[in-house]
Amino acid sequence: DTEVTQTPKHLVMGMTNKKSLKCEQHMGHRAMYWYKQKAKKPPELMFVYSYEKLSINESVPSRFSPECPNSSLLNLHLHALQPEDSALYLCASSPYPGPQRNTEAFFGQGTRLTVV
Amino acid sequence: KNEVEQSPQNLTAQEGEFITINCSYSVGISALHWLQQHPGGGIVSLFMLSSGKKKHGRLIATINIQEKHSSLHITASHPRDSAVYICAAPSGGGADGLTFGKGTHLIIQP
Numbered sequence: 001d002t003e004v005t006q007t008p009k010h011l012v013m014g015m016t017n018k019k020s021l022k023c024e025q026h027m028g029h030r031a032m033y034w035y036k037q038k039a040k041k042p043p044e045l046m047f048v049y050s051y052e053k054l055s056i057n058e059s060v061p062s063r064f065s066p067e068c069p070n071s072s073l074l075n076l077h078l079h080a081l082q083p084e085d086s087a088l089y090l091c092a093s094s095p096y097p098g099p100q101r102n103t104e105a106f107f108g109q110g111t112r113l114t115v116v
Numbered sequence: 117k118n119e120v121e122q123s124p125q126n127l128t129a130q131e132g133e134f135i136t137i138n139c140s141y142s143v144g145i146s147a148l149h150w151l152q153q154h155p156g157g158g159i160v161s162l163f164m165l166s167s168g169k170k171k172h173g174r175l176i177a178t179i180n181i182q183e184k185h186s187s188l189h190i191t192a193s194h195p196r197d198s199a200v201y202i203c204a205a206p207s208g209g210g211a212d213g214l215t216f217g218k219g220t221h222l223i224i225q226p
Contacts, residue, residue: 006158033213042202042216043159056212090159097212105149105204105214109158 006091006108014116015081021111023074023091029106031097032074034066035090037110043090049074050097081115088112118143118208122217130225135190137220139203148186149204149214150177159202162188193224 004025013019023032030051035043048056049068057066063085065077074091091108119142129135141148147166153159163170163177165186170177174193179186190197200221204214 031212042218043214045207045213045215048212050212058213088156092159104161104164106161107151107159112156 004091004093004106004108006089006111008111009109010112010114012114012116013078013081015083017081018077018079020078021076021089021091021113023076023108024072025093025106026072027093027095027106028071029093029095030071031094031103032068033092033094033105034074034076035092037088037090039087047076048097055097078113081113083115086114118145118205118215120203120205120215120217122203122220124220125218126221126223128223128225129193131194133193133224135193135197135222135224137188137201137203137222139186139188139217141184141186141203141205143205143208144181144184145205145208147206148179150186150188151202151204151216153200153202153219155200162201190222195224195226198223 007022032049034046037043045058046060047066052068063080067075088110090110092105094103094105121140123138147164150163151159165179174191176189200219202219204216207213207215
């Protein structure tokens with residue numbers, strides 16, 4: 001299994017809703033990432049988990065709350081989002097954390113989020 | 117933080133043409149990634165390379181670490197190659213994660 005699976009594929013939520021995005025991989029990877037991609041823009045890093053611990057938070061607003069319950073699962077909890085948060089949210093994993101490791105990155109298909 | 121530049125931003129070509137997409141980056145790296153994204157879709161990793169050249173089917177990627185430059189070539193291009201091609205490099209400064217180029221939107225016309 002060489003896949004990163006994200007659910008749901010599409011999500012429409014109101015500004016007062018609470019929802020969660022899910023990302024799963026069963027490759028034994030110990031680094032997992034959340035990226036945000038606005039239309040016609042490159043992905044931007046949001047969070048990095050290394051060995052199930054949050055290692056990087058790229059100044060993301062607190063209305064986005066990541067969680068890594070185990071080495072295979074990564075969640076992104078959403079609360080009180082704004083319309084400008086509408087974007088494609090991509091999850092990725094790599095075998096090992098760390099910038100100097102020559103490890104391949106595996107990406108999920110993304111969750112297309114629309115905030116109304 | 118690494119800065120990643122790609123060119124061209126848009127490329128339209130006829131089926132069968134040889135395609136070249138270029139990528140340059142500002143901070144020395146151990147490996148560079150070439151990725152493919154179809155409209156509205158997720159990202160597929162094409163190559164990760166740290167030196168020389170890699171080939172997979174009709175795709176060839178080269179990198180010159182000293183010049184901080186990489187190229188992606190597509191031989192005998194086909195309409196199904198139409199996609200956004202993105203190069204990405206480690207963010208640098210000891211940080212994990214990737215910094216992405218703006219992507220090259222490739223359209224291959226039959």
